[in-house]
Amino acid sequence: MSTYEWESGSIVIPANQWVAVRTAIIKRWNAYLLESLEHAKTVHKEMREKAKGLRGRNRDKALETALFDYTRRHDKVSYSLRSLLWRWDEEKRVMIFQSPKKKDLGLLPTSKSATIRCDDLDVTLQNELRTIVWDVPENNHAVDDARASWFGRFVMQQLNSVEWSRNSGGKIIGNNEYNRDADYEGGGGNYVTSRFGPLGESAPRGW
Numbered sequence: 001m002s003t004y005e006w007e008s009g010s011i012v013i014p015a016n017q018w019v020a021v022r023t024a025i026i027k028r029w030n031a032y033l034l035e036s037l038e039h040a041k042t043v044h045k046e047m048r049e050k051a052k053g054l055r056g057r058n059r060d061k062a063l064e065t066a067l068f069d070y071t072r073r074h075d076k077v078s079y080s081l082r083s084l085l086w087r088w089d090e091e092k093r094v095m096i097f098q099s100p101k102k103k104d105l106g107l108l109p110t111s112k113s114a115t116i117r118c119d120d121l122d123v124t125l126q127n128e129l130r131t132i133v134w135d136v137p138e139n140n141h142a143v144d145d146a147r148a149s150w151f152g153r154f155v156m157q158q159l160n161s162v163e164w165s166r167n168s169g170g171k172i173i174g175n176n177e178y179n180r181d182a183d184y185e186g187g188g189g190n191y192v193t194s195r196f197g198p199l200g201e202s203a204p205r206g207w
Helices: 015-051 056-073 142-148 150-160 197-201
Strands: 004-012 086-089 094-097 114-118 121-126 131-140 169-176 191-196
Touching: 004 142, 004 191, 004 197, 015 056, 015 114, 015 121, 015 150, 114 150, 121 150, 131 142, 131 150, 131 169, 142 150, 169 197, 191 197
Parallel strands: none
Antiparallel strands: 004 131, 004 169, 086 094, 114 121, 121 131, 169 191
């Protein structure tokens, strides 16, 4: 059944744990990108082999088919391999098939603020506020998919491992199309989907 839903919230991490949490999340993301690079290198060889001797549309079709077959065999490869395998040639105004390169991964420094987008989930790490912003824009089953994704699960694991202290924590607020359609008095409002630490508990339970 279709369920359009969203959620968003900010969680303040205690000062003595911020560096460890931020570093763990960015390191895991970078590791994922490096894993994607290895997949890209492997599929690049398969694509070249399938397209050998072909030109024009036949070559393009062979490349696309080989990429599709590879991603179907490796259903956990969700990072866009396409961005590593093709580049836009501004002069010729065409996409150029290329060998995947590490410099194109966009690896993140572990010490700086960062925003990481993984499918329907955006996670922003804010150094100055020691805050993690969790944001899932509205889409069909977006919240379920974000929380079930490998990255969403990892971020939640990090949050659940924090030892909360005073003036830390926060809440994630969301809504969905069925709740918004509630026709009873007081129905349809946004609600809390997750609570963390003292700041999360301070929100009214009715949210």
